[in-house]
Amino acid sequence: xSTSTDELARLLPVTLRSLIRLVGVxxxxxxxxxxxxxxGVLDFLLTNSRAVQTDLxxxxxxDKSVMLRQLDEMEQAGWIERQMDLNDRRRKNLxxxxxxxxxxxxxxxLRAMVFAEALHGVSDKDLATCxxxxxxxxxxxxxxxxx
Numbered sequence: 001x002s003t004s005t006d007e008l009a010r011l012l013p014v015t016l017r018s019l020i021r022l023v024g025v026x027x028x029x030x031x032x033x034x035x036x037x038x039x040g041v042l043d044f045l046l047t048n049s050r051a052v053q054t055d056l057x058x059x060x061x062x063d064k065s066v067m068l069r070q071l072d073e074m075e076q077a078g079w080i081e082r083q084m085d086l087n088d089r090r091r092k093n094l095x096x097x098x099x100x101x102x103x104x105x106x107x108x109x110l111r112a113m114v115f116a117e118a119l120h121g122v123s124d125k126d127l128a129t130c131x132x133x134x135x136x137x138x139x140x141x142x143x144x145x146x147x
Contacts, residue, residue: 022114023114026110027039027107034107037060037070038073042096045080045095052091053068077099079099080100
């Protein structure tokens with residue numbers, strides 16, 4: 001590996017953890033009542049229609065029982081609901097409710113604020129290059145799932 005690759009491999013996870021921590025801190029300050037992991041579930045469900053508990057457990061690399069407890073809490077909070085699949089009565093699709101969409105929007109604003117502060121001084125050109133690189137990395141990392 002090159003020195004640049006080594007530096008990226010070291011710095012990228014550390015930076016992501018810092019950004020995630022800052023989003024969590026802002027969420028705690030705003031008293032949204034939602035945890036960062038629950039926001040991640042809402043985000044996943046809003047981009048993956050017809051998702052079920054197993055999909056979430058696989059995506060977040062969590063035990064199904066852990067996901068079950070989290071989904072139960074989110075259902076009790078009114079952010080998601082389980083709907084029977086019309087084609088397979090054994091399957092329960094997870095759907096984000098109106099309240100879930102609203103709380104997701106609030107956290108998105110907090111996330112945008114954190115990222116705006118973190119990207120202060122970064123040019124649009126540099127940001128576009130960064131996005132291009134991250135998208136290629138994402139595609140390469142996910143291509144192993146199908147092999």
